[in-house]
Amino acid sequence: MKKRSTSQDVANLAGVSRTTVSLVLNDVKGVNIPVPTRQRVYDAAKNLGYVPNATAQALATQRAQAIGLVMTRSPHHIASDTFLPQILGGLLDVAKRNNFRLLIESIEEERQERVYLELAHAKHIDGMILLTPRIDDKGLKKLGEVGVPAVLMGNLQDSNLCSVDVDNRSAAEQATQYLIDLGHSKIACISNARLSYSAVPDRIFGYQDALSKAGIPLKDSLIGYADFSPQSGFESMNALLSSGEEFSAVFVASDNVAMGAKAALRKAGLRIPDDISIVGFDDVPWSKYSDPPLTTVRLPAQDLASEACLLLLDLMKGHIPEKRNLVLDTQLVIRKSCCEH
Amino acid sequence: MKKRSTSQDVANLAGVSRTTVSLVLNDVKGVNIPVPTRQRVYDAAKNLGYVPNATAQALATQRAQAIGLVMTRSPHHIASDTFLPQILGGLLDVAKRNNFRLLIESIEEERQERVYLELAHAKHIDGMILLTPRIDDKGLKKLGEVGVPAVLMGNLQDSNLCSVDVDNRSAAEQATQYLIDLGHSKIACISNARLSYSAVPDRIFGYQDALSKAGIPLKDSLIGYADFSPQSGFESMNALLSSGEEFSAVFVASDNVAMGAKAALRKAGLRIPDDISIVGFDDVPWSKYSDPPLTTVRLPAQDLASEACLLLLDLMKGHIPEKRNLVLDTQLVIRKSCCEH
DNA sequence: CTTAGTTGGTAACGCGTGTTACTAACGCGT
DNA sequence: ACGCGTTAGTAACACGCGTTACCAACTAAG
Numbered sequence: 001m002k003k004r005s006t007s008q009d010v011a012n013l014a015g016v017s018r019t020t021v022s023l024v025l026n027d028v029k030g031v032n033i034p035v036p037t038r039q040r041v042y043d044a045a046k047n048l049g050y051v052p053n054a055t056a057q058a059l060a061t062q063r064a065q066a067i068g069l070v071m072t073r074s075p076h077h078i079a080s081d082t083f084l085p086q087i088l089g090g091l092l093d094v095a096k097r098n099n100f101r102l103l104i105e106s107i108e109e110e111r112q113e114r115v116y117l118e119l120a121h122a123k124h125i126d127g128m129i130l131l132t133p134r135i136d137d138k139g140l141k142k143l144g145e146v147g148v149p150a151v152l153m154g155n156l157q158d159s160n161l162c163s164v165d166v167d168n169r170s171a172a173e174q175a176t177q178y179l180i181d182l183g184h185s186k187i188a189c190i191s192n193a194r195l196s197y198s199a200v201p202d203r204i205f206g207y208q209d210a211l212s213k214a215g216i217p218l219k220d221s222l223i224g225y226a227d228f229s230p231q232s233g234f235e236s237m238n239a240l241l242s243s244g245e246e247f248s249a250v251f252v253a254s255d256n257v258a259m260g261a262k263a264a265l266r267k268a269g270l271r272i273p274d275d276i277s278i279v280g281f282d283d284v285p286w287s288k289y290s291d292p293p294l295t296t297v298r299l300p301a302q303d304l305a306s307e308a309c310l311l312l313l314d315l316m317k318g319h320i321p322e323k324r325n326l327v328l329d330t331q332l333v334i335r336k337s338c339c340e341h
Numbered sequence: 342m343k344k345r346s347t348s349q350d351v352a353n354l355a356g357v358s359r360t361t362v363s364l365v366l367n368d369v370k371g372v373n374i375p376v377p378t379r380q381r382v383y384d385a386a387k388n389l390g391y392v393p394n395a396t397a398q399a400l401a402t403q404r405a406q407a408i409g410l411v412m413t414r415s416p417h418h419i420a421s422d423t424f425l426p427q428i429l430g431g432l433l434d435v436a437k438r439n440n441f442r443l444l445i446e447s448i449e450e451e452r453q454e455r456v457y458l459e460l461a462h463a464k465h466i467d468g469m470i471l472l473t474p475r476i477d478d479k480g481l482k483k484l485g486e487v488g489v490p491a492v493l494m495g496n497l498q499d500s501n502l503c504s505v506d507v508d509n510r511s512a513a514e515q516a517t518q519y520l521i522d523l524g525h526s527k528i529a530c531i532s533n534a535r536l537s538y539s540a541v542p543d544r545i546f547g548y549q550d551a552l553s554k555a556g557i558p559l560k561d562s563l564i565g566y567a568d569f570s571p572q573s574g575f576e577s578m579n580a581l582l583s584s585g586e587e588f589s590a591v592f593v594a595s596d597n598v599a600m601g602a603k604a605a606l607r608k609a610g611l612r613i614p615d616d617i618s619i620v621g622f623d624d625v626p627w628s629k630y631s632d633p634p635l636t637t638v639r640l641p642a643q644d645l646a647s648e649a650c651l652l653l654l655d656l657m658k659g660h661i662p663e664k665r666n667l668v669l670d671t672q673l674v675i676r677k678s679c680c681e682h
Numbered sequence: 683c684t685t686a687g688t689t690g691g692t693a694a695c696g697c698g699t700g701t702t703a704c705t706a707a708c709g710c711g712t
Numbered sequence: 713a714c715g716c717g718t719t720a721g722t723a724a725c726a727c728g729c730g731t732t733a734c735c736a737a738c739t740a741a742g
Contacts, residue, residue, distance in 0.1 A: 033690065
């Protein structure tokens with residue numbers, strides 16, 4: 001196991017100073033070093049298999065060339081997050097192209113307030129992307145004040161953070177409206193998670209907006225709450241079914257949860273869509289292949305991530321982006337899980 | 342936006358030297374500093390909101406306190422990897438507990454050979470976990486020789502790397518054997534990915550082992566190849582169906598691919614399990630809730646990740662682990678997607 | 683022949699921390 | 713008073729790199 005070689009070693013081998021090595025390898029402008037010398041440096045570096053020490057570079061330049069993906073969720077919940085791959089794909093793509101590394105951080109709820117700042121102060125990352133923000137997150141607001149480059153994937157009231165999101169409320173309204181247009185009037189709803197995640201109330205509001213506009217009275221007893229997992233969708237639908245409430249359609253604010261809900265419907269002997277119509281949210285890759293193919297709202301997860309990353313890069317360069325709060329389009333993808341009533 | 346405070350600031354405020362600050366805050370043993378002094382340091386640090394600069398620490402200690410998750414896949418493929426969340430969950434859990442950060446790296450196939458080493462030499466990470474290894478990966482072998490702490494999640498011939506994996510071959514054999522026990526003799530197979538990923542041939546071999554032991558002749562025309570995605574499973578099954586080959590059961594080496602294959606079967610008017618029995622592999626969280634609930638081989642993804650991480654931590658401490666190649670158990674989970682023939 | 687400018691390159695400092703080697707001051711027994 | 717161990721703490725170096733300020737040597741203009 002050979003010792004790593006440093007820029008000093010390269011300098012020695014090339015017969016120049018360490019400064020020259022740095023100037024040549026970083027291709028610094030406004031310095032004139034003749035080609036033969038440059039070549040000597042390149043050759044020496046290649047010969048030694050020189051790779052600059054990223055840590056030392058980071059310390060010297062005060063830039064870590066890394067961004068952090070910060071999630072306020074337990075490892076257990078992370079494990080069942082169906083979106084993570086798409087988000088990671090989007091982030092990696094952009095980050096890599098811009099020579100940034102990606103650091104994953106999960107922080108426990110209890111000490112949110114301090115952690116964001118510590119993360120930023122520790123300087124292991126130059127900026128951060130925040131996932132699934134929670135409404136009651138005190139730390140986030142402070143973050144906005146401190147001026148650490150950060151982009152929210154999602155939406156948060158009273159926050160001056162940059163953000164990238166979809167319009168959850170109108171997307172949910174559109175999905176529900178679709179059910180109303182099909183003639184349904186008794187429409188249930190199952191949330192994607194607990195209310196403390198900001199996207200959750202928005203989707204429920206959207207569902208309620210559609211009902212209200214159609215003159216359909218709202219009933220809290222028609223709303224169930226899930227917790228990301230298919231399991232929770234299964235349980236929530238069971239609760240809804242055994243509550244005695246009648247409904248001919250259901251809007252489930254997450255495809256993943258909808259998988260569980262559908263299983264519960266089947267178990268109860270109800271056919272989809274003949275007895276119950278169902279609309280999902282997210283359009284995860286296998287929704288198209290489930291039985292029946294799920295009508296759902298397509299969320300451009302990978303694009304959201306890419307855009308968030310681009311925005312963050314801009315922010316870190318010191319630019320002031322023209323749009324601080326980007327909203328991407330959703331699209332209702334109609335498949336076979338709904339029919340007329 | 343206040344300036345970050347350094348250990349020097351803490352030292353000034355506490356009226357001691359920077360050395361003392363370091364000794365106190367790191368709780369270095371074998372040094373006697375009286376409690377009152379210690380308290381002054383603690384107070385000063387708290388007052389200033391001091392957070393040590395991770396980069397400088399890394400440079401001084403020669404340890405980045407970070408591990409890398411390295412994937413040899415394009416961002417596009419990463420986006421459709423159903424396992425990533427579970428693996429991430431497992432890694433984060435263990436890494437966090439041991440005060441390590443997690444860095445995600447994806448490297449393009451073309452320049453594998455150099456990249457691993459550069460990654461290690463750049464010293465942004467202290468060790469790495471390698472995902473979905475490919476058989477023809479030259480870089481990996483070199484990695485083993487260089488002595489960089491690394492753990493493979495998966496299996497690779499002729500490699501002296503530490504690894505954590507399941508016995509894909511015998512798990513696939515067991516799944517296929519289950520179909521044989523049910524009376525099937527014409528059994529097709531759809532791979533999880535291209536053959537260049539090491540787990541792929543293993544699973545196919547396992548499928549063939551079961552057939553051979555039962556005296557059933559092997560037919561290459563009964564084997565289809567997919568590429569991780571449900572889409573590819575859909576296409577592969579369509580090809581199989583239109584090939585004219587007859588079969589009453591199919592072993593699909595990935596639940597995700599099986600989702601697509603099932604859709605293709607339904608589209609062809611075939612009922613599951615009445616007309617065709619199907620067994621999957623992985624037991625992703627929604628397999629249980631698909632229709633019919635998918636019989637599959639449970640892969641302890643999160644545990645694999647945790648164990649890989651623990652092994653890596655051990656390796657980085659300089660320990661020589663007693664088991665260099667850990668093999669975790671799989672389990673055939675019998676649900677409703679198969680019936681007797 | 684002087685002076686100003688250019689070319690090619692380096693010494694030296696700073697980034698923020700960990701760590702070793704060393705030194706004063708102090709108490710204690712003789 | 714003297715020697716000696718202990719206590720409390722510090723100065724100084726190392727980590728590997730980026731970068732500024734500076735310097736010699738050589739050329740070209742006056």
